[in-house]
Structures are given as C-alpha cells and as structure tokens.
Amino acid sequence: MKHPVFTYLTKLELPPINFWLDFEDSKVKLNSEALEEPRASLYPELQLGEGKWIYQKGNSIISFSKGKSEVMRTSNHADVVFVRVEDSFYEIVRVGDWYSFEGEQFFKLIRYMGRTLLAGKRRALLFAQGKMLELEAPLDFYVTRRFTSLVFEGETKVIDEKLNVTSFKREGYFLGLTSRGKVFKRGNRIYLEDRLIGFCNGSSYFLGEMLDKIVFLCDSSAKIFSNWSWTQIEAEATEDRSYVNSNFLILGSMENTSVYDSELNPIFSLKPSSVVADNRRLFALSETNYFGVVDSGISRGILRVINDKNSATSKIRIAYDKYFNVSFSKPLVVVSEEEMDDYRIVELEPEHFENAEVEIALWNPFYSESRILKFSSEKPRVSFDGEVMYSPEGKVKGTEHNALLKGVLAYEIPTRLPTGISLKVGNQEARLEVKNTKGVINVVQPLSLSHPEDNVVVSAYLIRGKGVSFLKDFVVPVKLVNPPIKVVKLARNRGHVRELSFLRDDGVFTWERVRHYPNYFRGLIIGVSGENVTLEGREIEVKNGFQSVCFSRGFDEVCYDVLGVKRPVIRLEVTLEENYLIVKPVTFFTFPMEVFYGLNVYRGFPAKILFPFDPSWNTIRIRSYIGVRTVTQDFKLGTMDTALKKALLDSVKLREILSSFGLA
Structure with a gap:
C-alpha cells in the first residue's frame, strides 16, 4: 500500500453537520443533511454559494453564514424533526410510538442522507430538496442513498434523487440499475432482473459497478458479485462513505476509508472521510471539513x-x-x-x-x-584560558565587586541559530554573544567573592533560542591582588559632611579608606517667592514653599533648601479699643519685625500691639527681617471711618453718663 499524493488541500468554512460528496458530470458536488443549503461545488472550481446553511440542532433551527451561527427558531417540543417545504419550516413531533405532522398521525419516520419519509395508514410523505411528495400508504418501504422504494401489492414505486417516480410491476426494494439490469431485494434475496443472485439478511445497498464486478453492501460488509459468484472484502463500510467507479472501490466507515483499484488491490488507507473519484483522482472531505485532491497517477516521495x-x-x-x-x-x-x-x-x-x-x-x-x-x-567545543583577580579589601574600578574574571574563551559550535554562552561562578553570571560558529571572546567580568580558595569553578552553558544546555566546567586559578604603596588623598564636601578619602589605584582595582567630619554648612536660604537668589554663582528663582537645589563643584556636592515666602505678613488684624489702635500681624512663621504707626514704632516678634490712636495717620508699615532679606509691606487704614466710629462711640458713652444725672 502506498501513500497518497495530494495536489490540493484547503479548509472549508462549513456548519457542524454531516456532509457527503457526489461526482457527477465531471464535477464534485457537496451534499448535506441541511434543511436548506447554498449551491456548492468543490471541483474543478471551489464554489460555495453566498446563501445560508440552515440546519437542525436539537429542537432548534440554526442559520450559518460566514462562520457565524444564529438560532432562527426553537420548538416547544423536545423530540421534534424539522422539514422544509418551499420557504416554510414544519415540525414533525414524536408522541409516544407515533408521529404528528400538521395534526395527522404517522407510524413510521425515516431520515437518511437529506431525505425524510413519513409513513401512515392513509398516506406517505417524502420531504427532500424543499419539496413534499405525497403518495398513498405503502405496505413496506426502503431508503437508500439514491432511491426510495414504496412497496405496494404487486407493485413497487421508486423515487429517485430528483423526485421522479417510476413504477415496477413487482414487489421488492429497488437497489439500483446495473449494465445487466435492475437489482431488487425481496426478503433476504437479491435479484438481478428475475434471477436470484445472492442473499443478505441485513440492510442491502448497491454501491456501483467496476468493469464486470457489481459491488454491494450487506450491512457493513462489502460483497462483490462477478462471474455469477461472490467474494467479500474484509473492510467495514457505510453507504454514505462508500463509492465505486470503473477504476476505484472506496469503502468508508467511521474508523477509516480504504481505497482499492479495479483488481481489488488496496491502494490507500485514509482517515475517516467522504471520498469520490474520477478515473485518476480522488476527492476527499474530512470530518474536520478539509477538502483534498489525491492524484493516483503521481508518484512522489512523502x-x-x-x-x-x-x-x-x-x-x-x-x-x-x-x-x-x-x-x-x-x-x-x-x-x-x-x-x-x-x-x-x-x-x-x-x-x-x-x-x-x-x-x-x-x-x-x-x-x-x-x-x-x-x-x-558534531559536539560544541569550548575552552577558557584565564584567571580570577581577587582583592578582599579592594573594588574593581567603577563597580562594587572585589574580583575580576579575565581571560579568553575559544569556541566552535555547530549551530546557525542566534546563540550565546553563559559563564557562571556560583550564582553570578556573564552572558556573552556568539556571532559566528567559531571564534574567540575576551572575557572581563567583575565578580563578588567571599574567601575563595586557590581555584574557582567557572561553568559554561550554551544559550540557543529558548533553551540552555551545559557545556563544560573550567577550574580557574585565583590571583590575590594587593594594593599599591602610593596613596592619594582627596577631600570632598558632602553638604554638612566633609569627607576625607585615602585612595590607592592599580588601574584595575581601587582601595579606599574614608573618614567623615561635620561641616557646618549653611544650607537654608529664605527668600520671597518670585524673586531670585544667587547660589554658587547662579541665579535661582525662589518658588513658594521648600525646594532643594544641588550643585556639583569638582569632587564636592552641595545642596540648599530654599524656602520661598509669598508674603511675610499674610494679613493685618486691626481693632479700636478706647483710645488705642490694636494691631495684630498674622504670619506663617515667627521672624523679627518693625511695625510703624504715625510717630510710634514696635520692634520684636509678631504679637498683639497697642498704639495710641491718631486719626491723622492712615498707614501702618511693617518691615520683616527674614534671613538676610528685608521685606517691607504697607497696610492702609480707613482713618476717617475709624475716627467717626470713635466719635460715635464717645457720643453714646457721653449720653449714657448724662442720662445717669437726668440731663439727657
């Protein structure tokens, strides 16, 4: 048995129902159990019509188009069969042992390959292709892929796929028409015209002719009638998945599809599918709705x-x-x-x-x-020649590590994928990019070690795609590095801290001892928001509230906290008691100030201030001292209003005094 050679394979967008193929007029047609289907042809051109597939699922009618399903209608009955007549859908409801259609009772229902047959005492109804064919009630009936047989007394009416009705003056099931005549079955006997040719106690189906061979199915067994004798092929099959022409015998079941040549030699064994053929090609539809074409005349290695x-x-x-x-x-x-x-x-x-x-x-x-x-x-090959430089008190320049892996890694790796090599010392890793299948890499990798022995183990791993695989372990010597004698002193200001460093440097490692001293640096600057202050030679705009400003000066770094004050005195509360003007400055914080009113002055911190009232002065001046800044603010008084208020108060008080003597 050989493998099939495909010349075409595609996925079809179809609903989840049963399909089968037919080969007619050199075309492969797609048939289904749908209630309504678009015109569909798969070969020589793939043509799936624009219409909708309408089919039954459970007790609902489903519409399928462009990969989407939609429920069109749901029956109130659980056990129901839908049929279509023209553009209308009707329900056949099972009630116990009988069926109800449009109020009429029927005792038998058969659904087979897109046709529905109802048989009752009064009449029989056949539904197919959106049509309903009414006939008188038969004594018996039988349905195959292409024919429906209704048996009457002394007569059999046969309905073909196009719903043409033909009558035969004999009783029995019409199985098909061969080149030698008509094939009937009566009881368990099979007749070719009037001659008995065989027996079948089960369901019988005529599949077709191959040269001088007539192929039948008896239940699921394929039987060949040739030269007035029978042979059987050991392959199970069903009528809807089987096909015969002059060159091929195709026997399909739910398990597999077997293909034989005209001499009944097995050619292919396919997965379960519906298969038809021309003289050379096989056309197959899989259970997953793939359509494929197999050319038996091509020999091509798989x-x-x-x-x-x-x-x-x-x-x-x-x-x-x-x-x-x-x-x-x-x-x-x-x-x-x-x-x-x-x-x-x-x-x-x-x-x-x-x-x-x-x-x-x-x-x-x-x-x-x-x-x-x-x-x-070939195996990957890697080698490493190098050492680990280690200084317990030093640091590799520019890092916080106390050791340095240094050497040359040579590699030859039989791969063309993007690749890298990982070098690991304990849980520390260096990843190196590999650009060619062969080369060398200079390795310089800082490490952190704690009391290493004379040697450390460096493990090499190959990184290829998403995978990592071990390559090799290298034992690398550890070289102790001592600091040089020469010391460089360096002083740095770090804001309020002065830092004194003693440095040693050999070009690879640095050794540093640091001492710290307090530096009484003035870092708080107070200013008026919106104005500028000069810090380290630069003009800085003062913003309301706190802001931090830092400067680098050689090795020094200084930071200032600038407090911006919008108005030192937020408001001035003024009241009049007796002959005194009471003044209370309201501020965010406490600072020294001078308060001037007429010929009087107050010096000190914000407080409740009493000035002798003098209506000839209507201005209070406050001079605030904030840091090194002096801010002057003037507050206007409504002096005439204040004087009139005082005169009114005095007159009321005088009237009260005179009234007490009976003079008012």
Whole structure:
C-alpha cells in the first residue's frame, strides 16, 4: 500500500453537520443533511454559494453564514424533526410510538442522507430538496442513498434523487440499475432482473459497478458479485462513505476509508472521510471539513533526507510533502524552512547535539505515517584560558565587586541559530554573544567573592533560542591582588559632611579608606517667592514653599533648601479699643519685625500691639527681617471711618453718663 499524493488541500468554512460528496458530470458536488443549503461545488472550481446553511440542532433551527451561527427558531417540543417545504419550516413531533405532522398521525419516520419519509395508514410523505411528495400508504418501504422504494401489492414505486417516480410491476426494494439490469431485494434475496443472485439478511445497498464486478453492501460488509459468484472484502463500510467507479472501490466507515483499484488491490488507507473519484483522482472531505485532491497517477516521495549530519558548516536537511505537517519524537530545533516545488525544505539541529534515532511523524486531515531516521551531530567545543583577580579589601574600578574574571574563551559550535554562552561562578553570571560558529571572546567580568580558595569553578552553558544546555566546567586559578604603596588623598564636601578619602589605584582595582567630619554648612536660604537668589554663582528663582537645589563643584556636592515666602505678613488684624489702635500681624512663621504707626514704632516678634490712636495717620508699615532679606509691606487704614466710629462711640458713652444725672 502506498501513500497518497495530494495536489490540493484547503479548509472549508462549513456548519457542524454531516456532509457527503457526489461526482457527477465531471464535477464534485457537496451534499448535506441541511434543511436548506447554498449551491456548492468543490471541483474543478471551489464554489460555495453566498446563501445560508440552515440546519437542525436539537429542537432548534440554526442559520450559518460566514462562520457565524444564529438560532432562527426553537420548538416547544423536545423530540421534534424539522422539514422544509418551499420557504416554510414544519415540525414533525414524536408522541409516544407515533408521529404528528400538521395534526395527522404517522407510524413510521425515516431520515437518511437529506431525505425524510413519513409513513401512515392513509398516506406517505417524502420531504427532500424543499419539496413534499405525497403518495398513498405503502405496505413496506426502503431508503437508500439514491432511491426510495414504496412497496405496494404487486407493485413497487421508486423515487429517485430528483423526485421522479417510476413504477415496477413487482414487489421488492429497488437497489439500483446495473449494465445487466435492475437489482431488487425481496426478503433476504437479491435479484438481478428475475434471477436470484445472492442473499443478505441485513440492510442491502448497491454501491456501483467496476468493469464486470457489481459491488454491494450487506450491512457493513462489502460483497462483490462477478462471474455469477461472490467474494467479500474484509473492510467495514457505510453507504454514505462508500463509492465505486470503473477504476476505484472506496469503502468508508467511521474508523477509516480504504481505497482499492479495479483488481481489488488496496491502494490507500485514509482517515475517516467522504471520498469520490474520477478515473485518476480522488476527492476527499474530512470530518474536520478539509477538502483534498489525491492524484493516483503521481508518484512522489512523502519524505527524503538531504543531509543527516549536523556540523559547523552544514545542517541536517529534510524535504517533506508540503501538504503534510511534521513532528519529531526527539527535540530537534528548526533552523530554517522554505517551500520549493511540492516540498518544504527544513534545516534542523539536534537540541543537545547528540547522535539520535528519531521518529518523524507526517500527517494531514486524511493520512498519517511515520518514519525512523538516524541523525548525527558534531559536539560544541569550548575552552577558557584565564584567571580570577581577587582583592578582599579592594573594588574593581567603577563597580562594587572585589574580583575580576579575565581571560579568553575559544569556541566552535555547530549551530546557525542566534546563540550565546553563559559563564557562571556560583550564582553570578556573564552572558556573552556568539556571532559566528567559531571564534574567540575576551572575557572581563567583575565578580563578588567571599574567601575563595586557590581555584574557582567557572561553568559554561550554551544559550540557543529558548533553551540552555551545559557545556563544560573550567577550574580557574585565583590571583590575590594587593594594593599599591602610593596613596592619594582627596577631600570632598558632602553638604554638612566633609569627607576625607585615602585612595590607592592599580588601574584595575581601587582601595579606599574614608573618614567623615561635620561641616557646618549653611544650607537654608529664605527668600520671597518670585524673586531670585544667587547660589554658587547662579541665579535661582525662589518658588513658594521648600525646594532643594544641588550643585556639583569638582569632587564636592552641595545642596540648599530654599524656602520661598509669598508674603511675610499674610494679613493685618486691626481693632479700636478706647483710645488705642490694636494691631495684630498674622504670619506663617515667627521672624523679627518693625511695625510703624504715625510717630510710634514696635520692634520684636509678631504679637498683639497697642498704639495710641491718631486719626491723622492712615498707614501702618511693617518691615520683616527674614534671613538676610528685608521685606517691607504697607497696610492702609480707613482713618476717617475709624475716627467717626470713635466719635460715635464717645457720643453714646457721653449720653449714657448724662442720662445717669437726668440731663439727657
């Protein structure tokens, strides 16, 4: 048995119902159990009509179009069968052992390959292709893929796929028409015209003719009638998945589809599917709605090995049929893939660069097989020549590490994938980029070590794609580095701290001892918001509230906190008591000030201030001293209003006094 050679394969957008194929007038037609379906042809051109698929699911009618489903109608009955007549849908409801259609009782219902037959005592109804055919009630009936037989006394009426009715003056099931005549079944006997040719105690179906062979199904067994004798093929089949023409016998079941040539030699074994054929090609529809074309006249290998060895200069290369998918029993990394003619060319590398025997599985929706292939691979090679420089009290310049891994890494890695090498010392890692299959890398990697021995272990790992694999361990000597004698002193100001450093530097490591002293640096600057202050030779705009301003000056760094005050005195509260003007400045914080009123002055911190009232003065001046800044603010008084208020108060008081003597 050989593998099928596909010349076409595509996924169809179809609803989840049963489909089968027919081959007629050199065209492959798609049929289904749908209540309504668009016109569909799959070969020689793929044509799926724009209409909707309308089908039954449970007790609902579903509409399917462009991959989307929509419920059109749901019955109130759980056990119901829908039928279509023209543009209307009707319900056949099961009630106990009988069926109800439009109020009429029927005792039998058969649904088979897109047709529904109702049989009652009064009449029989056949629903197909949106039509209803009414006939008188038969004594018996039988439904096959292409014919419906209604048996009457002394007569059989046969209804074909186009609903044409033909009468035969004999009783029995009409199975089909052969080149030698009509085939009937009566009881368990099969007749070719009037001659008994065989027996079948189960369901019988005529599949077709192959040269001098007539092919039947008896239940699920395929039987061949030729030269007035019978042979049986050991393959189970169903009528809806089987097909016969002069060149091919196709026997399909729910488990698989077997294809035979005209001499009944097995050719292909396919996954469960509906298959029809012309003289050379097979047309198949899978259970997952893939449509494929197999050309039996083409001989093409499904898989070939171009190169079975992986090295630094060449990769494992295989070519497999482009209508198949591929998988491997052991990890192989795909380096590249391209399509050329009828093949996909794939370059591979073993994940761990091992020699391996690999099972390669090839599959598509119709066929699968596997092959065992042997591959070999060169191993990655790495070497490291170097040392670890270590100073317990020092630091690698520009880092906080006390050791430095330094050396040369040489590598040769048989891969073309983006690759890196990881060097690990304990839980510390250096990742190095590998640009070619062969080369050297200068390694300079700071480390942090605690009391190392004379040697440390440096582990090398290969990073390839998402995978990491171990390469090799290197034992690297540790070299103790002592500080030089020469010391450089360096003083730095760090705001309120003065820092004195004693530095030693050998070009690789630095050693530093640091002492700190207080530095009584004035860092608080107070100013009026919106104005500028000069700090370290730069003009800084004062903003309301606190802001931090830092400057670098050589090795020094200074920071100032600038407090911006919008108005030192927020407001002035003024009241009049007796002959005194009481003044109370309201501020955010306490600072010294001078308060001037007429010929009087107050000096001190904000407080409640009493001035002798003098209506000839209407201004209070406050001079605030904030840091080194002096801010002057003037507050105007309504002096005439104040004087009139005082005169009114005095007159009221005088009237009260005179009244006490009886003079007012």
